[in-house]
Amino acid sequence: MNNRALEKLEYSKIIAQLADCTMSNLGRELAENLLPTTEEAxxxxxxxxxxxxxxxxxxxxDLPWSGLKDPRQAVGRAKRGxxxxxxxxxxxxxxxxxxxxxxxxxxxxxxxxxxxxxYAANLASFKPVEDAIYRAILPGGEVADEASPRLAALRRQIRSHSVRVKEKLEQIIRSPEWQKMLQDPIVTQRGDRYVVPVKNEYRGQFPGLIHDQSGSGATLFIEPMAVVEINNDLKRLKAEEEEEIERILQELTARVVAEIDQLELAVEALAHLDFALAKGTLSQRWDGVGPKLxxxxxxxxxxxxxxxxxxxxxxVxxxxxxDFTTLIITGPNTGGKTVTLKTVGLFVILAQAGLHLPAELGTEIGLYQQIFCDIGDEQSIEQSLSTFSSHMTNIISILAEADRDSLVLLDELGAGTDPAEGAALAQAxxxxxxxxxxxxxxxxxxxxxxxxxxSQPGIENASVEFDVNTLQPTYRLLIGQPGSSNALQIAARLGLAPELVERARSFMSKAETEMADLIQSLEASQRAAEAERQEAERLRRESERLRQEYAQLKEKLEAQRERILARAREEAWAEVKKARQEAENIVAELKARLAEAPSAQTLQAAYDARSRLRKLQADKAVTPTTPSVATGGRPPRELEVGDRVKVLSLNQEGTVVGGIKPGVSAVVQVGALKMTVRWEDLRLRAGSDPEAGQVQGAGSLMSAKTAAIKRELDLRGMTVDEALYxxxxxxxxxxVAGLNQVYVIHGKGTGALRKAITQALKEHPRVKNYRHGAANEGGIGVTVVEL
Incomplete structure (x- = not known):
């Protein structure tokens, strides 16, 4: 990729944006050195x-990425000792x-x-060394007291000696004997020694060592003899402190050197990760996409x-x-032609550099070996070249290298010379x-x-749109349509006299006038078509929005319907259970009365119990949704064994098995039960009856269930409440189905479910007996129930 194209397309400014996205100098260097490549892989x-x-x-x-620094110089120095x-x-x-x-x-x-x-595979953990450094070095770069016991002890002694020196000096500057000799009652330092400012005329009377004097010579900075020895000890302690700090730094450096190979690999991996994440960050900032290649x-x-x-x-x-390999863009100045040219060239370079493009999904980029540009003012005063000559020099160098693997971008081709010759040269x-x-x-x-x-196949016109009403470019590119300079229209809109505009038009050839009118007509048609397309797109989006809203509403209603039905089923089942329990209580009472010695009282009590049972049956009967099915028609004139009949009070079908007393009653088997049914409670059911199969009451639902019931119930995975229900x-x-033995599968598990089921079976009035399953029946994971 030639440097001229990179310069003209301002690639360096993109690299500056990328470098700003890095977290450290590690990634910044890789970003600043990024160049496009021609290797597809x-x-x-x-x-x-x-x-x-x-x-x-x-x-x-929120990646754990903060605090990354460039340690390469430090690592290099450590390697050199x-x-x-x-x-x-x-x-x-x-x-x-x-x-x-x-x-x-x-x-x-x-x-x-x-x-x-x-990259992450080359990262490593250096926790012991890391902890040792953080323990020994404070954030400001000072070695901590805790870096070693000796350093802590030395610093305690230094602080103690410093306090003693200051106390001695404080006594001196507060003493009336010495105050008149002091220039100021303060304690200061010269070098690493504590001193007091003494007037020059008292130099022979103030005992101590002179370390400095003021610029005027009027003040001497003297270390009193009373603190010389303490200061000597203090200096010795500080020297030992420096030696201990040097030893600590040597020890920490040695620990770093011991990890140097793995550390260098980790630093290189951090650099690549920093660089890669910078590319991702730039893509986010641009709202970019990865192009198809x-x-x-x-x-x-x-x-x-x-x-x-x-x-x-x-x-754009x-x-x-x-369909075409050459595109000629025409249109007025400031309309965006050059920006379009630069956008195409820059996007190709960015794609081949591995960066995302600020564009929409579906963008596709071809891979090129070379990109050539002739963009902008090429005038060179140093080489005495005119704009045209400079352009031509550049184009000649392009023609020397361009081939089918090249992208060529030419701005204002043929400009800077006679229009007729320039156009002919551009065409060639x-x-x-x-x-x-x-x-x-x-x-x-x-x-x-x-x-x-x-006139040429494989070559296409394009134009940048210009609104002559507002005298402003729209910056939209129209491929397949040539543009016009709109000079006459712009002049007229700006107020040039109409007769001058017409006069100028008369100087144009007939072909030029027709071409300009044709282009204007095409532009008008294009704008109208685009407006219609946008309206169609708006309607399509609106339709899609309504479709999604409808689908969401339908889903919501379906869910609501299921919730209502589930609640209704639960309420109905609770009512059935209540009625069944009440019926069983009445039956039990009836049996008890009948078991007693016959008497008027017991017979009356039995009759009352039977009346209550019939009333309960009438109250709890489910009314069919189609009354004609439940009550329509008349009782049969005659019945035979085997006839299919409908028992209205039960809303169920059964078969006549005997006991036929015309006009009075008959014995009917419904499921596994046989009962005597009053004649007026029966309706004959023929096999071809059009109403057959239409009954929607509770009885038909129960019939459907009993027809498909299995001899085993699997409760594994349920909660106790769900299983008991x-x-x-x-x-x-x-x-109802007439089964006398069933298998309840509850699994072994913790035994909680098995205990709850055993208790429920123990209390159930229709359970005759129950036991754990045999070895071939599932063992204690199954309970066998006799009904």
Whole structure:
């Protein structure tokens, strides 16, 4: 990738933005040295790395990444045998801490983010060395007292001696004997010795050692003899302190050197992770996307935004490389032609550097071996070249190298000379580049090039839209439509006399006038079509929104319906249980009365109990949803054994098994039960009866259940309350179905469920007996129930 293209497309400014996203000099250096590559495998790897970093930052915005410093200089000095200063040791410890935290973080991510995991594999934990440094060195770079017991003891002695010296000196400056000799009643230091300021005329009367004098000579700084010995001890202690600090720093440096190889690998990994996460951060700031890459040189930029333009940016959508390989962009100045040109070139460079693009999903970038640019004012005073000559020199060098693997960007091709010759020259250059297969985008004002694009296959016109009503560019690119300079319309809108505008129009050739009118007509049609497209898109989005709202509402109603039905079923089942219990109590009372010796009282009590039972049956009967099915028709004229009948009071079907007394009663079997039913309570059911199968009452539901009931009930995995509820329903259905033995599967587990089921079976009035299953029946994980 030639440097001229990088310079003209302002790639260095992008790199500056990337460098600002790094956390340390480690990543900044890699960012500042990033260059695009032409190796496809490397480009794809870089793009995947950026995508992983972007996704990682989205999912984990609070990475353990703070405090990272560049320890490489310190590590290099340690390798050469130097003793590291406290600040250097802190930088090393900060890097060790970052390595340890990130290693643990990536270990928890397991197989996710494979490329970042490759870097993380070289991270290591240096916890003992890290802790030793932080324990010995304070954040400001001072060696802590706790760095060693000897250092702590020396510093205690130093503080004690300092206090003694100050106390002695305080006594001297407060003493009336010496006060008249002192310039000021203060204690100060000269070098590492404590002194007092003495007037020069008393130098022979004040006993002590002179260490300094003022600039005027009027004041001498004298160390009183009373503190000389203490100061000597203090100086000795401080020398020992420095020796101990040096020993501590040597020891810590030696521990760093012992980990130097693994530390260098970890620092390199931290640099790459810093750089990768900077790419992800830049992608977030741009709201960027990873482009799809191809080897065919095909470019499709969807909603691209130039990353160096501040403020509101009008996205550009442009494509090149399939239906056409040369694109000629025309239109007025300040309309965005050059920005479009730079956006395409910069996006290709960014993609091949491994960075995301500020564009929409679906953007695709072809891979190129070279990008050539001729953009901007190329005038050179030093070389005595005019703008045109400079442009031509650059274009000649481009023609010497451009081929089918090249992207060529030419701004204002042929400008700076006679329009007719410039247009002819531009046409020849474009024709040659097209012949070579180079992908070319050129901007121009020449009308001849618009006609040239119409007449040549593989070459396409495009224009930047301009609103002549507001005299403002819209910055929208219209591919397939040539643009016009709109000079006459702009002049008229600005107030140029209409007759002058018409006069200027008369100087144009008929072909030029027709071409301008055609272009204006195309532009008007394009704007109308675009307005309709936007309206259609708005309606489509509105329709999609309504569809989603409908789907959500339907789902909500379905859920509400299920909740209501479930509640209704629970209430109905509770009512059935209550009625059944009441019926059983009445039956038990009836049996007890009948078991007693016959008497008028017991017979009356039995009759009363039977009346209450019939009343309960009438009260709790479920009314069918179709009255004609339950009550329609008349009792049968005659019945035979085997006839199918409907028992109205039970809302169930059964079979006549005998006991036929015409007009009075018959014995009917319903499920496993046989009962005598009054004649008026029966309705004959024929096999071809159109009403068959339409009954929707509780009886038909129970019939459907009993027809499919199994001999075993699996309660494993349920709570105790859920299991007891299911057991109650199952036993009722099993009784109606005529089953005399069933298997309740509850599993072994903790035994809590088994105990609750055993207690429920013990209290159930229809359970004759129960036992644990035999070895071949499931053992204690199954209870066998006789009904």
């Amino acid at each position: 490397e480009i794809r790897r870089r793009q995947q790395e950026t995508q992983e970093a972007r996704e990682l930052l989205r999912v984990y915005p 130097a003793v590291l200063a406290p600040e250097e040791l802190l930088a090393v410890a900060d890097s060790m801490r970052a390595s340890r935290r990130l290693k643990r973080f990536f270990a928890e991510l397991k197989e996710h983010y494979p490329l970042l995991q490759e 191809n080897r065919d040189g095909y470019i499709y930029i969807k909603g691209g935004r130039h990353p160096l333009i501040k403020g509101r940016v009008v996205p 959508t442009i494509w090149l490389g399939r 250059i474009l024709e040659e580049l097209h012949r070579r297969g180079a992908k070319t985008i050129a901007t121009t004002h020449y009308s001849q090039l618009k006609t040239f694009a119409f 299911e057991l109650e329903k199952y036993l009722d259905n099993a009784l």
